[in-house]
Amino acid sequence: MSLSNRFLLLGSTAAFATIGAAHAADLPVKKAEPVEYVRVCTTHGVAFFYIPGTDTCLRISGRTRFEGNYQTNYSRQTGTGDTSGYRGLLRFNFDARTRTEYGTLRALVRLDAGSRTGLIHSGTQLRIGHSYAATGVDEAGRAQQHVNVDKAFIQFGGLTAGRAASYFDFYAHDFEIYGATSGSDTSSTNLLAYTATIGNGFSTTLSLEDPVYRRTPVFAPYATTATTPVGPVFVGYADGLPSLYGTIDSIQRSRLPDFVGALRVEQDWGTAQLSAATHEINVGNLSTAPAEGTGGVITGIAHTHSVQGWAVQGGVKVNAPFIALGDALYLQGAYGDGTQNYVGYCMIAGCYAQANTGFGGQKFAQYFADASINPFTGQLQTSTSFSAVASYLHYWSPEWRSTLFGSYGEQDFSAGARLAQGAAYSLVSPNGAVAFGANAVGVPGTRFYRLSQALRDSYQYVVGASLIWSPVRDLDIGVEGFYTQVGVKSGRVIDSDKSPTAYTNVAAINAGTFVPRTATQDSVSQIRLRVQRDF
Structure with missing residues (x-):
């Protein structure tokens, strides 16, 4: 190709390119949508966006946890014999906050779920509907799935509404892995509360809280049938003489919320709180079907009036940076009348039960009933309880820390309450021939009455320690061990482990032909391992 032809080809190509560019410039151009990247929000703290x-x-966070547990056990009676157990736990937190002209609007949701096997299974969680258990012959009751809406509340100004931790609580096992000590620890309840800030670190809260999560069943010694109420036999009078009339429906009704008040101060030296609560005990009416012998005019039948139980608690947390950075000491005490769950006496054994055994093969049950119904007057007789706890956290280094903790508690029933139940029992079964099981009080003055476990005043104490290693941030690898002793405050009780048939041989015990084994106390040691990652 000649040089002139090459120049002609290049010129033609350039012309076409210019024309193409001109036409392209006339076409409409669609702009790309702007990309909205997630922006970091620093207004409410770290990790918000x-x-x-x-x-x-919003802040999204969570937790994963593994736990293994071992405890001493000396029995292979039905339902007991486990010495080990395991648990896996997951948690998701969603914390949403918005600035408004009235202050911060906050909503927090926390979901917990877990899988528990062997020794780590909870009758407490089953009773309040937080768990469901396996039914297979080799897994029955010893494999559980746990699902709980642990938190779901709104905060706006001083208002808190939804599912949150009770404002009565203070220590709430803050430094413990298992949560073995006595003391109130209701981390999930439904409430409506208002907190007013006074100034200089002081605040006061009034909270209306769901009474269901603070109930302990009213003492009900005699079960009737699955379709009729469960409660104590009520004694009316026929022709001027005591006569068995029927039962009282001891299932509690919901009428009033629990009223909780708290005064709190938070300053550089630490935190202190004074709490108080009222709790209504409100049962049903006398059944209409007489039990026996009503061949006369029944008189003296009184309606069971509700009563207001109450509880008070004081606690202090003292920071101790002069010993080591992060060190702190908790001291807490509580007293209650008809409010055992606020005192937290049931924590190691398991709450929401009339009576319970906290470890397999326990020789006798502790009774946690907030009240009993006098079978002659029909009126509630409340129990009293108290607890005291101390817990100290010490940092050996930024990676190593340990806790030393302990508690002591008691629960008492009036002598009149137990005597009245025994008098009613004497009408039901004068010689003990009718077996009413472990809830039977017995006929006053008999050997069985002196040895039966029902409505016996009891005590318990717990001592323990833990050691936790945190090699990196938000990772805890720890072990905790503790010792628990429970006992009756006076006299002896039947050892249900060594004499499992005693409560079906009442007449033989009173006649002296059957001498059951007895005990004054029982104890257990436990060790728990935990590996936990927060993110």
Whole structure:
């Protein structure tokens, strides 16, 4: 190709390129949508980000945990014999906050779920509907799935509404792995509360809280049938003489919320709180079907009036940076009348039960009933309880820390309450021939009455320690061990482990032909391992 032809080809190509560019410039150009990247929100702390398209900041966090447990056990009676157990736990937190002209609007949701096997299974969680258990012959009751809406509340100004921790609580096992000590620890309840800030670190709270999560069943010694109420035999009078009339429906009704008040101070030296609560005990009516012998005019039948139980608690947390950075000491004490769950006496054995055994093969049950119904007057007779706890956290280094903790508690029933139940029992079964099981009080003055476990005043104490290693941030690898002793405050009780048939041989015990084994106390040691990652 000649040089002139080459110049002609290049010129033609350039012309076409210019024309193409001119036409392209006339076409409409669609702009790309702007990319809205997630923006960091620093207004409410670390790890918050703006939800795209809103002015709400959100933090997503969670937890995973493994636990293994071992405890001493000396029995292979039915339902006991486990010495080990395991648990896996997951948790998701969603914390949403928005700045408003009235202050911060906050919503927090926390979901917990877990899988428990062997020794780590909870009758407490089953009773309040937080767990469901396996039914297979080799897994029955010893494999559980646990699901709980642990938190779901709204905060706006001083208002808190939803599912949150009770404002009565203070220590709430803050430094413990298992949570073995006595003391109130209701981390999930439904409430409506208002907190007013006074100044200089002081605040006061009034909270209306769900009474269901603070109930302990009213003492009900005699079960009737699955379709009729469960409660104590009520004694009316026929022709001027005591006569068995029927039972009282001891299932509690919901009428009033629990009223909780707290005065709190938080300053550099630490935190202190004074709490108080009222709790209504409100049972049903006398059944209409007489039990026997009503061949006369029944008189003296009194309606069971509700009563208001109450509880008070005081606690202090003292920071001790002069010993080591992060060190702190908790001291807490509580007293209650008809409010055992606020005192937290049931923590190691398991709450929401009339009576319970906290470890396999326990020789006798502790009774946690907030009240009993006098079978002659029909009126509630409340129990009293108290607890005291101390816990000290010490940092040996930034990676190593340990806790030393202990508690002591008691629960008492009036002598009149137990005597009245025994008098009613004497009408039901004068010689003990009718077996009413472990809840039977017995006929006053008999050997069985002196040895039966029902409505016996009891005590318990716990001592323990833990050691936790945190090699990196938000990872804990720890072990905790503790010793628990429970006992009756006076006299002796039947050892249900060594004499499992005693409560079906009442007449033989009173006649002296059957001498059951007895005990004054029982104890257990436990060790728990935990590996936990927060993120």
